Amino acid sequence: MTVALLGTVLLASPALAVCKQKTTGYFRLLQRGGTFIPTAPKGLGTSQINQPLTRRRGQPERGQKVILNRKKGNCLACHIINVLKQQPFHGEVGPNLSSVGRKYTEGQLRQFIVDSRVFNPRTLMPSYFIKTGLVNVIKKHRGKTILSAQEIEDVVAFLKTMR
Numbered sequence: 001m002t003v004a005l006l007g008t009v010l011l012a013s014p015a016l017a018v019c020k021q022k023t024t025g026y027f028r029l030l031q032r033g034g035t036f037i038p039t040a041p042k043g044l045g046t047s048q049i050n051q052p053l054t055r056r057r058g059q060p061e062r063g064q065k066v067i068l069n070r071k072k073g074n075c076l077a078c079h080i081i082n083v084l085k086q087q088p089f090h091g092e093v094g095p096n097l098s099s100v101g102r103k104y105t106e107g108q109l110r111q112f113i114v115d116s117r118v119f120n121p122r123t124l125m126p127s128y129f130i131k132t133g134l135v136n137v138i139k140k141h142r143g144k145t146i147l148s149a150q151e152i153e154d155v156v157a158f159l160k161t162m163r
C-alpha cells in the first residue's frame with residue numbers, strides 16, 4: 001500500500017513528467033507502467049549476458065553516438081553522463097552512469113541494455129533488445145528491437161569506459 005502510494009507520488013513528480021514528454025516513444029514501448037524506483041535495486045542478482053551479441057567488437061565512439069541519438073538510445077533523457085555534459089537536457093530519472101564501468105561487469109551492462117526488467121520488473125528503462133511481450137507498441141516499431149545487436153555492443157563498449 002505504502003509502496004503503491006509512493007509510486008503514485010513519484011510518477012506525478014515534475015522530473016518524470018519532463019522525461020515522459022521527451023520519451024513518449026519509449027513509454028509506448030514500455031510493457032507496463034508502475035512504480036518508479038529511482039535507483040537500481042539492492043542485491044542486483046546474478047543475471048548477466050557474458051556472450052557478446054556480435055562477432056565484431058563494440059566500439060565506444062560508435063556507442064556514444066547511439067547513446068546521444070534521440071531516435072536510438074536517447075539515454076540522456078533519463079541519465080546523466082558526466083563526460084557528455086556539453087550535451088543539453090540530461091534527465092535524472094535513472095542513476096548517473098559516469099562510473100557504471102566500475103560498478104558492473106560487462107555482462108551485467110549488456111543485460112541492462114538488452115532487458116533491464118530482469119533486475120527490476122517494473123523498470124522505466126526501455127528493453128532495447130526485446131521484441132516480444134510488449135504491449136501497445138506503435139505500429140512502425142512492432143516486431144523490431146530498439147537497437148541492433150551491434151549497437152548494443154557499441155553502447156556496452158562505451159559504458160565499460162565509464163570508470
Ligand code: HEC
Nearest residue numbers: 037039040073074075078093094095100112120123124125
Ligand atoms: C525512460 C528512462 C530511461 C532511459 C531512456 C534509459 N534508462 Fe537506464 N535506467 C533507468 C532507470 C529508472 C534505471 C534505474 C534502475 C531501474 O529502475 O531499473 C536505469 C538504470 C540503468 C543502468 C544501471 C545504473 C546503476 O548505477 O545501477 C544502466 C547501466 C543504464 N540504465 C544504462 C542505460 C543506457 C545505456 C541507456 C540508453 C541506451 C538507458 N539506460 C536508457 C531509466 C532509463
